Amino acid sequence: xxxxxxxxSLIILIPAIGAFINIFWGARLGEKWVGxxxxxxxxxxxxxxxxxxxxxxxxxxxxxxxxxxxxxGWIQIPAGEVVIPWQQRVDTLSSTMMLIITGIGTLIHVxxxxxxxxxxxxxxxxxxxxxxxxxxxxxxxxxxxLMMFVGWEGVGLCSFLLIGFxxxxxxxxxxxxxxxxxxxMLLNRIGDFxxxxxxxxxxxxxxxxxxxxxxxxxxxxxxxxxxxxAEAAHSEEGAVAAEGEAANKPGDVVLAQEGEGxxxxxxxxxxxxxxxxxxxxxxxxxxxxDQLGVFGQAERFLDEGRVIDIxxxxxxxxxxxxxxxxxxxxxxxxxxxxxxxxxxxxDAMAGPTPASALIHAATMVTAGVxxxxxxxxxxxxxxxxxxxxxxxxALTALVAGFIAMGQWDIKRVLAYSTVxxxxxxVAAVGIGAYAAAIFHLVTHAxxxxxxxxxxxxxxxxxxxxxHHAHSHGHGHDDEHHGDDHHDAHEEEFDPQDMRxxxxxxRKMPLTFITYLFGTLALAGIFPFAxxxxxxxxxxxxxVAGFDNNNLAGYIVFIILLMxxxxxxxxxxxxxxxxxxxxxxTEAAEHAPESSRLITIPLVILGFFSLGIGFMNTPSYVLxxxxxxxxHLFTDRLEYSVSKAHASEFNLLIALGxxxxxxxxxxxxxxxxxxxxxxxxRRDPLEMLPTTAPFWSLANxxxxxxxFYSRVFARPFTRIAYFLSDVVDWRFLHDYxxxxxxxxxxxxxxxxxxxxxxxxxxxxxxxxxGRVFGWLSSQLRQIQTGYVRTYxxxxxxxxxxxxxxxxxxxxxxx
Amino acid sequence: MVVQTExxxxxxxxxxxxxAMGVLLRxxxxxxxxxxxxxxxxxxxxxxxxxxxWGNETGQLFVFFVITVAAAEVAVGLALIVAIFxxxxxxxIDELHEMKG
Numbered sequence: 041x042x043x044x045x046x047x048x049s050l051i052i053l054i055p056a057i058g059a060f061i062n063i064f065w066g067a068r069l070g071e072k073w074v075g076x077x078x079x080x081x082x083x084x085x086x087x088x089x090x091x092x093x094x095x096x097x098x099x100x101x102x103x104x105x106x107x108x109x110x111x112x113g114w115i116q117i118p119a120g121e122v123v124i125p126w127q128q129r130v131d132t133l134s135s136t137m138m139l140i141i142t143g144i145g146t147l148i149h150v151x152x153x154x155x156x157x158x159x160x161x162x163x164x165x166x167x168x169x170x171x172x173x174x175x176x177x178x179x180x181x182x183x184x185x186l187m188m189f190v191g192w193e194g195v196g197l198c199s200f201l202l203i204g205f206x207x208x209x210x211x212x213x214x215x216x217x218x219x220x221x222x223x224x225m226l227l228n229r230i231g232d233f234x235x236x237x238x239x240x241x242x243x244x245x246x247x248x249x250x251x252x253x254x255x256x257x258x259x260x261x262x263x264x265x266x267x268x269x270a271e272a273a274h275s276e277e278g279a280v281a282a283e284g285e286a287a288n289k290p291g292d293v294v295l296a297q298e299g300e301g302x303x304x305x306x307x308x309x310x311x312x313x314x315x316x317x318x319x320x321x322x323x324x325x326x327x328x329x330d331q332l333g334v335f336g337q338a339e340r341f342l343d344e345g346r347v348i349d350i351x352x353x354x355x356x357x358x359x360x361x362x363x364x365x366x367x368x369x370x371x372x373x374x375x376x377x378x379x380x381x382x383x384x385x386x387d388a389m390a391g392p393t394p395a396s397a398l399i400h401a402a403t404m405v406t407a408g409v410x411x412x413x414x415x416x417x418x419x420x421x422x423x424x425x426x427x428x429x430x431x432x433x434a435l436t437a438l439v440a441g442f443i444a445m446g447q448w449d450i451k452r453v454l455a456y457s458t459v460x461x462x463x464x465x466v467a468a469v470g471i472g473a474y475a476a477a478i479f480h481l482v483t484h485a486x487x488x489x490x491x492x493x494x495x496x497x498x499x500x501x502x503x504x505x506x507h508h509a510h511s512h513g514h515g516h517d518d519e520h521h522g523d524d525h526h527d528a529h530e531e532e533f534d535p536q537d538m539r540x541x542x543x544x545x546r547k548m549p550l551t552f553i554t555y556l557f558g559t560l561a562l563a564g565i566f567p568f569a570x571x572x573x574x575x576x577x578x579x580x581x582x583v584a585g586f587d588n589n590n591l592a593g594y595i596v597f598i599i600l601l602m603x604x605x606x607x608x609x610x611x612x613x614x615x616x617x618x619x620x621x622x623x624x625t626e627a628a629e630h631a632p633e634s635s636r637l638i639t640i641p642l643v644i645l646g647f648f649s650l651g652i653g654f655m656n657t658p659s660y661v662l663x664x665x666x667x668x669x670x671h672l673f674t675d676r677l678e679y680s681v682s683k684a685h686a687s688e689f690n691l692l693i694a695l696g697x698x699x700x701x702x703x704x705x706x707x708x709x710x711x712x713x714x715x716x717x718x719x720x721r722r723d724p725l726e727m728l729p730t731t732a733p734f735w736s737l738a739n740x741x742x743x744x745x746x747f748y749s750r751v752f753a754r755p756f757t758r759i760a761y762f763l764s765d766v767v768d769w770r771f772l773h774d775y776x777x778x779x780x781x782x783x784x785x786x787x788x789x790x791x792x793x794x795x796x797x798x799x800x801x802x803x804x805x806x807x808x809g810r811v812f813g814w815l816s817s818q819l820r821q822i823q824t825g826y827v828r829t830y831x832x833x834x835x836x837x838x839x840x841x842x843x844x845x846x847x848x849x850x851x852x853x
Numbered sequence: 854m855v856v857q858t859e860x861x862x863x864x865x866x867x868x869x870x871x872x873a874m875g876v877l878l879r880x881x882x883x884x885x886x887x888x889x890x891x892x893x894x895x896x897x898x899x900x901x902x903x904x905x906x907w908g909n910e911t912g913q914l915f916v917f918f919v920i921t922v923a924a925a926e927v928a929v930g931l932a933l934i935v936a937i938f939x940x941x942x943x944x945x946i947d948e949l950h951e952m953k954g
Contacts, residue, residue, distance in 0.1 A: 825950030827885070831876050 044095035048128045049108035051088040051138065052177045055081045059170035066163025075153035078166035082149045082173055086142035093135050101679035103131035105183050105254040115186070124249060127183035131258070131680035136478065136673075137180035137410060140485045144402050145173050147641035151493055152394040154637035155500060165205060165392065172198035176403055180410060185239045185249040185334070188411065192235060192375065195404045200225045202395040203388045220387035227384040231374015238367035242334050245341075245348065245360065251414065252333040259682040260323045267322040335417035335682075342421055358421065365418050365425040368411070369432070376408030376462045378436045383745050386455040393496030396451065401458045401492050402485040409465040409481050413681055416474045420683040430470025430592035434599040437463030439742060441606030445613065446723070446738025449536045450495045453614050457562065458488055460603055464577055467596045473580030475674040475684035479656050480577055482673075483569035486652050487561035490645035494555035497634040497642065498618060501548055502535035505631035533627065538614065539721050543623040548633045552619050554646035559615050561649040563608035563701045571698065572653030574604060578697055579658075579690045601697065608701035612708035620713070658689030861902030868895035882934050882944040886927075893923050 058081025066074045096102075111126030149169060156165050172195055179191025204221030208214045243249050257263045324332060329340045341357045348360040355363075372378065377385035388400045399405070412419060412429070419426050437460045444456035461484050468477035534540060545552045561568035564575065578600060585593025623629040633639070656673035657664045671686040678684050711724045725735040740746065822833075868891055875888025897916045904912025938944050 823953060825953030827946045827949065828877055828880075835873060835877070 044091050045104040045106055045130045047088045047091060048106050048130050048181055051085045051092075051142070051181070052128075052174050054084045054088070055170040055173035055177070057081065059167045059174060062163050062167035062170065066167060069163065071153075071157065071162050074163040074166050075149075078170050079146065079149040079153065081170055082142060082146040085173060085177065086139075086146045089135070089138040089142045092130050093139055096130065096132060096135050101132050101676060103129060103252070103258055103680055105129050105252075124184060124186050126187060127250070127254075128181040129183035129251060130181070132676045132678075133410075133414060133478065133680040134180050136482060136677070138177060140482060141173060141176050141180065141403050144485055144489050144645070145169075145398055147644055148394045148398045148489065148493070151397075151496070151638050151641040152392070154635045155394050155496055156392060161205070165202075165395070168198050168201050168205070169395065169398070172202070172399060172404070176407075179407055183251055185242060185251075188414075189235060189239060192371075192407060192411075193232065195399070195407065196225070196228050196232070196375070199228075199388065199399050199404055202399060203391040205391050205395065217390040220384075220390040224384040224388050227381045228374045231371045231381055234367040234370025234372075234374070238364055238371065241360075241364045241367065245364070246334050246337045247330060248334060248337075250333040251335060253327070253331060253336075255327065256324055256333055256336055257321065258680055259678055261682070262678060263322045335415070338418055338421065361418060362422045362424045365415070365422045366428065368415065368418075369425060369429055372408030372412055372429075372466065373432060374408075376405050376466060377459045378408070378432050378463060378466055379439065382436060382440065382459050383741075383748060385459050386452050386741070389449075389451040389455045393451065393492060393499060396455075397489045397492030397496065400455070401488040405458065405462055406465065406481045406485065409462065409469060409477055412466070412469045413474045413478050413684075416469075416681050416683040419469060420472065426470050426472065427592045428470070430467050430596050433463045433465070433467030433470050434596045434603075435463070436460065437467060437603035438599050438606070439463075439744075441603040441610065443738050443741050443744075444610040445606060445725075446735050446740075447610075448538050448739075449534075450498060450538050450541070450614065450618060451492070451536055453538075453610055454488070454491050454495055457491075457607065457610065460607060461488065461562070463603065464574065464600060467600060468577040468580060471581050471584040471590065471592050471596050472683065473577055473584070473685075473687065474681050475656075475671075475677050476573065476576040476580050476687060478677060478681070478684075479673055480573035483561065483573040483649075483652055486645055487558045487569055487649040490554060490558040490642060490649050491562065493638070493642055493645065494551055494558060497548065497551045497638050498541065498544060498555075498631075499535050500634055500638070501544070501551070501631035502541065502627050505547075505629065506533055506535060506625075506627035508630040508632075509626035533625075535627065538617040540625045541618045541623075541628050542621045542625075543619070543628060544631055545619040547623075547628070547631045550633060550639045551642060554639075554642040555619070556615065557646040557649045559611045561653075563611050563705060564604060564697060565701060566694075566698055567650070567653065569649050569651070569653035571694075572656060572658075575689075575694045575697060576656070576658070576687050578604070578693050580687045582690060582693055583687060601700065604697055605700045605704045608704035609708045612705040613712050616709060616712040658687065661689050858902050858906040861905075862899060865895045865899040865902065868892075868898065871895075880945050880947050882937070882946050885946060886930055886934065889930075890923065890927070893919060 058078050061077050062069070062074050069077070106128045108126060108128065113123050114126040115122065115124040149166070152165065152169065156162050159165060175191045175194025175198060177191070179188055179195060182188040182191060200221050203224050204218050206214060207218045207221070209217060239249055252258055324336055327336070329337055332340065338357075338361060342361075344357075346357045348355045348357055350360075373381045385400060385405065389396050391400070419429065440456045440459035440463060444453050444460065447453045447456065461480070465477045465480050465484070468474075468480060557568065561570040564570045578597060581593050581597040581600060583593070584590040585595075585597050623631075654664065654668040656671050657668045659670040674684060674686040714724055723735055723739075725731040726739075737743075822829075824830075872888045872890075872892030872895060875891065876885050879885050879888060897919055900912040900916050900919070904910060904916075934944055937949065941948065
């Protein structure tokens with residue numbers, strides 16, 4: 041038991057090794073082994089996640105911080121004494137995320153083996169998937185914001201790679217996929233700027249980016265409660281028993297020191313040991329402020345009313361906190377696809393469907409919600425940011441839900457639905473319902489993964505049906521897979537268009553039933569998972585609005601109620617269009633049920649979509665809390681999310697919301713059962729004069745993308761063209777290079793070569809030669825060859841010498 | 854009677870000038886050669902005269918060396934003249950100006 045938390049470094053390492061093997065040897069291993077390696081890696085990670093979960097259950101949910109041996113102190117700037125440790129945190133929140141990521145991840149790996157069968161880059165797909173798992177686990181297990189950011193960027197990269205996975209599809213589809221990947225990358229960069237700013241501000245303000253230091257107690261309130269309980273036990277049962285109990289009783293949190301001594305003595309890498317062994321602290325008062333993590337320090341700063349001095353301006357800490365969190369929210373709107381940066385997520389459906397299910401529905405896009413809940417302390421004390429978050433979330437939920445009603449693409453509906461549901465979670469964070477946000481995150485992960493995998497199964501079947509229907513026509517060499525082979529004739533057929541489907545209920549019963557489960561869960565019908573989580577968000581916003589008189593509460597409650605109705609409507613519309621009625625194309629006529637590797641994950645996810653909600657049953661509901669326990673999940677979460685709280689069950693809201701959802705579904709059922717109009721490839725709402733403008737607004741995605749393209753993309757492109765064509769090509773290349781530099785250089789070279797080189801330098805050299813030639817020709821004259829001349833000159837010379845010698849003598853004497 | 858040293862020196866000068874003029878003015882190589890000998894002997898005479906004047910035998914000794922070297926020089930010089938005559942059929946030194954620059 042004691043060494044379980046150390047496994048958390050392996051949970052990252054194993055998928056990383058899987059990715060490594062597949063990227064380097066995958067092409068040689070063959071499909072069977074690639075799939076096995078990747079799935080086993082994912083499954084092992086899941087086993088570790090389960091072990092960690094079991095450990096937490098046994099150790100009283102006490103958070104453990106692990107320093108993996110290799111990366112310890114991964115950023116060290118010697119002069120600045122900055123140590124940013126590579127620390128991993130195992131607590132109830134990260135354990136929840138790990139279970140979802142690895143659990144759903146494993147199912148999706150299994151599913152992908154069948155779905156991606158025959159793809160030319162099969163091994164690369166699995167390498168990306170494993171790499172994604174590794175980075176996502178870095179993100180959720182990090183104990184500081186910087187390490188979280190490593191994972192944050194890593195999953196962004198994997199998302200980019202998987203959206204653009206089919207970048208080479210024929211007929212411009214590959215180009216579209218590439219653009220979708222670029223769009224995701226660019227919009228996420230905007231968000232990441234916010235994250236970087238936020239982390240830098242934190243580091244500047246607190247001198248650390250750690251969430252909590254190892255010795256810190258996360259939830260002081262719970263710790264004090266438990267201490268009182270232990271004291272009571274102590275006085276009743278005597279010292280020895282209490283000691284034993286304090287060490288072993290689950291639910292007892294006062295064991296910060298015990299936990300260290302027991303499991304992770306090595307973790308105290310850089311922090312001082314604040315605790316004296318044997319003394320049990322119930323709060324962090326004994327720790328110096330600068331030895332606390334970000335959240336602990338923020339609370340201290342608020343208590344002190346500290347003033348932050350930023351150059352010319354002095355800000356109270358609360359304002360500073362608002363700025364800090366608003367930057368973080370910018371990052372969240374990027375990663376979790378919220379207004380204003382949400383437009384990438386619907387386009388991200390260009391990737392393979394299982395990757396969409398894992399990354400763009402269940403896990404990565406919830407990273408923003410995760411990090412906000414992780415930073416719940418900051419958001420709790422920043423009401424302005426919280427209000428903004430609530431508005432963003434609620435508005436996104438409504439807008440995306442509205443757009444989803446007007447889409448024909450089966451995956452696009454789900455994509456907008458994901459955006460909408462993420463809006464629910466974000467809004468929940470905004471109104472302070474942190475536990476409800478994570479609860480909805482968990483349930484949504486299951487049923488949205490289910491729906492995506494179901495839609496993948498449908499698309500796969502439609503492609504097979506299409507091939508089957510047309511197999512007489514041509515040679516049909518790509519028997520296995522239609523995903524990336526389309527010839528010109530087939531291009532007209534869109535296997536994702538719901539107008540081409542219909543009647544699949546009888547062709548694919550298993551897919552239909554699981555899809556129905558997912559739909560009911562998403563629509564929030566009792567007793568499916570979505571009912572519990574959505575109801576909790578609604579109830580929390582009701583409490584925030586009507587009990588605590590928080591403006592955001594009212595707004596969120598009303599908007600989310602509408603969004604919930606939209607959800608039920610578009611999901612039932614999808615069910616009717618895809619599964620009911622008569623097959624509208626030959627492809628739908630011949631669609632086969634998918635293989636077992638695809639249906640088994642569907643069934644498992646369907647089971648969880650039905651049952652997972654019971655893990656957080658509110659108190660006093662139909663006696664269910666006696667069976668499943670009352671808000672177990674929230675209680676568990678409170679150990680890592682200190683501002684989380686359980687919400688009261690509100691029968692009226694539950695009934696009202698369910699009734700609204702059922703009504704929306706009935707409405708959708710009535711409208712879309714009239715299949716004649718759909719056969720004309722038109723939506724019934726499009727035909728009604730009253731609803732037509734609304735429908736076309738939804739169909740045009742409310743002109744968000746068009747607006748962005750007009751306001752940002754097109755001017756940007758124009759500026760880029762201007763820069764490349766005028767500034768770079770015409771000015772720099774044609775003018776500056778060709779005229780100024782080239783011609784100028786030529787002119788200068790010629791100017792230098794003729795007068796200077798030929799004139800001065802050559803002249804000097806030749807002149808010297810000529811001078812000596814002339815001199816020598818003159819001197820040559822005296823060399824007559826006549827001996828007597830020489831003799832005469834000799835004589836003259838001798839006489840001169842004699843004169844020179846004699847002259848002084850003559851003068852003297 | 855004691856001959857004055859000045860007389861020897863004067864004779865020596867006369868002889869030397871005669872030799873020098875011969876070297877400069879004569880065209881026959883043999884005559885030039887003989888004039889050189891004359892100049893050598895003028896110098897010998899001066900040496901001997903000064904040696905006598907100073908009472909120092911070094912000068913007289915030196916004259917022997919000069920005579921010896923002059924003999925050797927005559928041998929070489931005459932051999933050269935013979936060789937030149939054989940090739941040129943003339944010993945007129947004005948015709949021997951191949952060394953003109």
